[in-house]
Amino acid sequence: xxxxxxxxxxxxxxxxxxxxxxxxxxxxxxxxxxxxxxxxxxxxxxxxxxxxxxxxxxxxxxxxxxxxxxxxxxxxxxxxxxxxxxxxxxxxxxxxxxxxxxxxxxxxxxxxxxxxxxxxxxxxxxxxxxxxxxxxxxxxxxxxxxxxxxxxxxxxxxxxxxxxxxxxxxxxxxxxxxxxxxxxxxxxxxxxxxxxxxxxxxxxxxxxxxxxxxxxxxxxxxxxxxxxxxxxxxxxxxxxxxxxxxxxxxxxxxxxxxxxxxxxxxxxxxxxxxxxxxxxxxxxxxxxxxxxxxxxxxxxxxxxxxxxxxxxxxxxxxxxxxxxxxxxxxxxxxxxxxxxxxxxxxxxxxxxxxxxxxxxxxxxxxxxxxxxxxxxxxxxxxxxxxxxxxxxxxxxxxxxxxxxxxxxxxxxxxxxxxxxxxxxxxxxxxxxxxxxxxxxxxxxxxxxxxxxxxxxxxxxxxxxxxxx
Ligand SMILES: Nc1ncnc2c1ncn2[C@@H]1O[C@H](COP(=O)(O)OP(=O)(O)OP(=O)(O)O)[C@@H](O)[C@H]1O
Ligand SMILES: [Mg+2]
Numbered sequence: 001x002x003x004x005x006x007x008x009x010x011x012x013x014x015x016x017x018x019x020x021x022x023x024x025x026x027x028x029x030x031x032x033x034x035x036x037x038x039x040x041x042x043x044x045x046x047x048x049x050x051x052x053x054x055x056x057x058x059x060x061x062x063x064x065x066x067x068x069x070x071x072x073x074x075x076x077x078x079x080x081x082x083x084x085x086x087x088x089x090x091x092x093x094x095x096x097x098x099x100x101x102x103x104x105x106x107x108x109x110x111x112x113x114x115x116x117x118x119x120x121x122x123x124x125x126x127x128x129x130x131x132x133x134x135x136x137x138x139x140x141x142x143x144x145x146x147x148x149x150x151x152x153x154x155x156x157x158x159x160x161x162x163x164x165x166x167x168x169x170x171x172x173x174x175x176x177x178x179x180x181x182x183x184x185x186x187x188x189x190x191x192x193x194x195x196x197x198x199x200x201x202x203x204x205x206x207x208x209x210x211x212x213x214x215x216x217x218x219x220x221x222x223x224x225x226x227x228x229x230x231x232x233x234x235x236x237x238x239x240x241x242x243x244x245x246x247x248x249x250x251x252x253x254x255x256x257x258x259x260x261x262x263x264x265x266x267x268x269x270x271x272x273x274x275x276x277x278x279x280x281x282x283x284x285x286x287x288x289x290x291x292x293x294x295x296x297x298x299x300x301x302x303x304x305x306x307x308x309x310x311x312x313x314x315x316x317x318x319x320x321x322x323x324x325x326x327x328x329x330x331x332x333x334x335x336x337x338x339x340x341x342x343x344x345x346x347x348x349x350x351x352x353x354x355x356x357x358x359x360x361x362x363x364x365x366x367x368x369x370x371x372x373x374x375x376x377x378x379x380x381x382x383x384x385x386x387x388x389x390x391x392x393x394x395x396x397x398x399x400x401x402x403x404x405x406x407x408x409x410x411x412x413x414x415x416x417x418x419x420x421x422x423x424x425x426x427x428x429x430x431x432x433x434x435x436x437x438x439x440x441x442x443x444x445x446x447x448x449x450x451x452x453x454x455x456x457x458x459x460x461x462x463x464x465x466x467x468x
Pocket of ligand 2: 202203267
């Protein structure tokens with residue numbers, strides 16, 4: 001039989017000693033009560049939440065040492081995907097909080113998927129008390145270790161500052177104006193359009209803006225507009241009443257209502273049809289929503305944070321996007337540069353992901369060897385920060401010994417060099433410059449020297465070639 005071991009130590013901080021604090025969330029009050037009783041009996045301080053927004057609120061407000069949540073919010077969601085998204089959302093608020101999930105007996109698949117997405121562990125319901133206590137105890141230890149590590153981390157250029165904001169790593173000169181802009185507009189209520197290629201951190205920026213705003217204690221609600229059919233679009237955003245259509249078995253609030261008082265993240269905004277755009281625009285203008293099938297209007301107070309990897313101005317000229325909607329959502333634009341244009345961020349980001357994955361896969365102390373660092377610096381990162389995250393994760397999984405080597409990262413070797421006779425003069429120049437930059441990790445001075453140019457001459461060429 002597993003035993004839970006002695007009572008967990010208390011946490012010593014500079015001025016106070018406090019009990020380890022655990023967040024427990026489930027939509028069934030009786031389950032909450034049972035778990036709470038069990039944990040309190042073992043000397044934990046317990047806070048409970050009944051809904052996803054309650055969880056996020058709690059995590060924003062307090063420092064927990066561990067969280068135990070059920071991902072299956074039957075009343076709030078139509079699919080398990082939402083519950084899984086919650087894991088990412090929690091991590092964005094508090095990257096060092098170990099989160100375990102409770103899952104219905106026999107639905108281990110969901111739990112495994114949750115762990116793949118960063119959950120610490122899972123228990124099945126009905127749970128075994130000893131197993132649950134052991135898990136929470138380990139979680140608390142892990143949470144403390146992570147926090148201690150975080151405190152030791154040198155103060156790199158991050159926008160972290162206050163508790164609750166996601167860690168956003170940005171050391172490059174290219175990101176400085178972006179950080180300035182973010183800091184300046186976060187407290188305002190202005191709608192923001194975040195643009196950038198895939199994986200550049202648009203959603204993270206949206207979460208940061210929300211967490212740094214006066215709305216931080218209200219919900220941050222995200223919706224991906226990319227894949228919503230015409231019918232689903234309205235019910236998802238504005239809600240529906242029972243019987244509005246065949247599958248509408250109950251009344252359901254839409255994302256606008258759920259985000260009331262907070263921020264609504266509209267991802268992939270370029271991917272909606274003109275008629276969907278018209279419906280969205282109307283709500284943004286009137287600040288009122290009507291659930292599908294109902295004629296009652298409800299006022300909503302929502303800040304819109306939208307994201308796209310398309311050029312919306314171009315979409316407007318092509319007649320695919322309404323200009324008036326663009327004006328509405330684009331009070332301020334935050335353009336995120338591609339990772340290849342801010343190479344100084346590559347290694348700090350890689351170290352951040354390395355710590356995170358090494359921790360997660362029980363490989364603490366792993367480092368990047370020089371060859372791996374070099375490979376990371378010279379890769380072109382078409383998938384940007386997300387691709388880097390995945391490469392480092394793969395490196396951690398494949399590393400033998402104490403360091404990750406270039407071969408562990410699974411990066412594509414650069415393609416065969418194009419044959420000179422196939423290139424125009426301009427293409428050849430661009431290729432030569434690109435390779436020189438890649439060779440020196442994006443350092444313009446060194447690349448210029450190798451090319452026999454002055455730094456400013458190389459810059460002029462980069463500019464006229466559209467390479468910056
Ligand atoms: N500056 C950063 N610091 C730390 N992590 C980052 C940073 N930028 C991005 N990430 C991480 O990289 C991953 C991709 O970021 P995110 O999902 O925000 O990108 P995106 O622009 O929304 O991508 P897509 O267009 O594909 O939806 C996330 O795990 C995010 O936490
Ligand atoms: Mg995104």
